[in-house]
Amino acid sequence: MKSTIGWKTSVIGITAAALVVTSFVAAQSKNEVSAASKQAKNVILFVGDGMGTAQRDAIRLATVGEKGQLAMDAMPYVGLIHTGSTVPVTDSAASATAYASGVKTYNGAIGMDANKKSVKTIFEYVKAMGKSTGLVTTSQITDATPAAFASHVEDRAKQSDIALQYLTKTKVDVLLGGGEDFWFPAGQAGAFKDEPVEDPSEKSKGTQGNLVDKAKSLGYTYVKTKADMQKAKGGKLLGLFANEEMFQQRPEGEGDLYNPIVPLPDMTKKALDTLSTNKKGFFLMVEEEATDEMAHNNNAKLTIKAGQELDKSVQIAKNFAKSHPDTLVLVLADHETGGFSIEEVDANDESGDAISKEDGPFQIANSKQNFVVDWTTSGHTAVDVPVTVMGTGAELFSGVYENTGIFTRLAQAMGVKLPK
Numbered sequence: 001m002k003s004t005i006g007w008k009t010s011v012i013g014i015t016a017a018a019l020v021v022t023s024f025v026a027a028q029s030k031n032e033v034s035a036a037s038k039q040a041k042n043v044i045l046f047v048g049d050g051m052g053t054a055q056r057d058a059i060r061l062a063t064v065g066e067k068g069q070l071a072m073d074a075m076p077y078v079g080l081i082h083t084g085s086t087v088p089v090t091d092s093a094a095s096a097t098a099y100a101s102g103v104k105t106y107n108g109a110i111g112m113d114a115n116k117k118s119v120k121t122i123f124e125y126v127k128a129m130g131k132s133t134g135l136v137t138t139s140q141i142t143d144a145t146p147a148a149f150a151s152h153v154e155d156r157a158k159q160s161d162i163a164l165q166y167l168t169k170t171k172v173d174v175l176l177g178g179g180e181d182f183w184f185p186a187g188q189a190g191a192f193k194d195e196p197v198e199d200p201s202e203k204s205k206g207t208q209g210n211l212v213d214k215a216k217s218l219g220y221t222y223v224k225t226k227a228d229m230q231k232a233k234g235g236k237l238l239g240l241f242a243n244e245e246m247f248q249q250r251p252e253g254e255g256d257l258y259n260p261i262v263p264l265p266d267m268t269k270k271a272l273d274t275l276s277t278n279k280k281g282f283f284l285m286v287e288e289e290a291t292d293e294m295a296h297n298n299n300a301k302l303t304i305k306a307g308q309e310l311d312k313s314v315q316i317a318k319n320f321a322k323s324h325p326d327t328l329v330l331v332l333a334d335h336e337t338g339g340f341s342i343e344e345v346d347a348n349d350e351s352g353d354a355i356s357k358e359d360g361p362f363q364i365a366n367s368k369q370n371f372v373v374d375w376t377t378s379g380h381t382a383v384d385v386p387v388t389v390m391g392t393g394a395e396l397f398s399g400v401y402e403n404t405g406i407f408t409r410l411a412q413a414m415g416v417k418l419p420k
């Protein structure tokens with residue numbers, strides 16, 4: 001509106017200087033108007049679970065070295081997030097509830113506030129706008145981080161309830177990850193056999209019947225291998241690729257394994273291909289879980305390996321955003337895990353014992369130098385985590401703010417109308 005007045009003023013302006021000034025003002029306010037009205041049609045949110053600043057640095061040093069840049073770092077905007085829940089040290093459930101619904105809640109809560117009242121999630125808001133939704137993770141697809149975007153339960157352990165809500169309440173279009181044990185009742189092994197050698201504690205334990213059959217009856221294509229996933233057609237896709245996590249989280253040399261049968265970048269690519277058929281757009285959440293669970297085991301080698309897979313997935317999203325410029329891409333963590341630090345190789349500097357002894361040395365890529373990783377805990381910490389952002393609305397995310405601020409900024413970027 002201001003620009004119209006500006007132009008009229010310029011027409012009746014007398015001196016050339018006045019004309020230049022008013023034209024400049026007009027052009028500027030026109031840009032402001034178009035920036036404000038431009039909304040992100042698509043959002044791709046990456047969560048490196050437990051991936052604090054130091055983890056990101058270690059992944060960078062090991063992958064591209066001191067002069068290189070990770071895909072997750074080569075973004076124009078950065079913010080810093082305070083991660084506390086109703087207590088200083090959050091878990092993944094409360095953190096994801098803060099991101100998805102904008103409330104601080106108790107650890108273990110999924111889509112519920114501190115009074116155990118359901119809170120609407122960003123997935124539910126965008127679904128009402130006609131957009132599609134997708135969840136991708138190397139964890140159980142019903143684990144805390146994905147769960148808080150698309151379900152409401154008092155306790156994160158209720159994973160079969162969460163799965164049922166995905167299918168019948170929030171109707172998530174794309175579900176790719178592990179955790180088939182919660183989709184099949186005891187006695188029905190599913191695609192991955194019960195009590196496998198790599199972890200004999202894993203077996204079907206669903207409490208809501210056969211939810212894979214239920215998904216198929218609701219129109220989902222169900223896949224259990226990478227080849228089947230890549231061939232799958234249609235807008236509703238369920239892929240379950242492990243009994244539990246798609247890796248085995250253990251300390252180094254104790255049966256630790258990070259080699260998902262469908263790598264995170266492939267799941268990310270398929271999710272984008274499937275969701276982008278919706279002309280109204282989509283919201284995709286992609287989580288790498290091993291950055292947290294390997295850090296709980298103070299296993300730096302596989303924390304870094306998992307982070308490298310996350311970074312490859314981010315590159316796929318960035319390629320998508322290049323050809324779909326109305327897309328917002330974010331990379332953040334829900335909290336830091338392990339009190340991870342990067343140190344010089346020095347035999348006289350050792351702060352821990354047992355699993356929290358230093359790990360490494362790791363080579364800094366493209367150099368002859370090394371670093372070691374040390375740990376202060378096998379739990380989570382309360383330090384801030386960074387968010388790097390690119391695309392439509394990315395500028396909203398710079399600054400230092402609470403985890404609940406991610407929700408309000410996402411809503412603003414996508415033009416979600418929040419209740420007053």
Ligand SMILES: [Zn+2]
Pocket residue numbers: 050092292293296337380
């Ligand atoms: Zn954790």
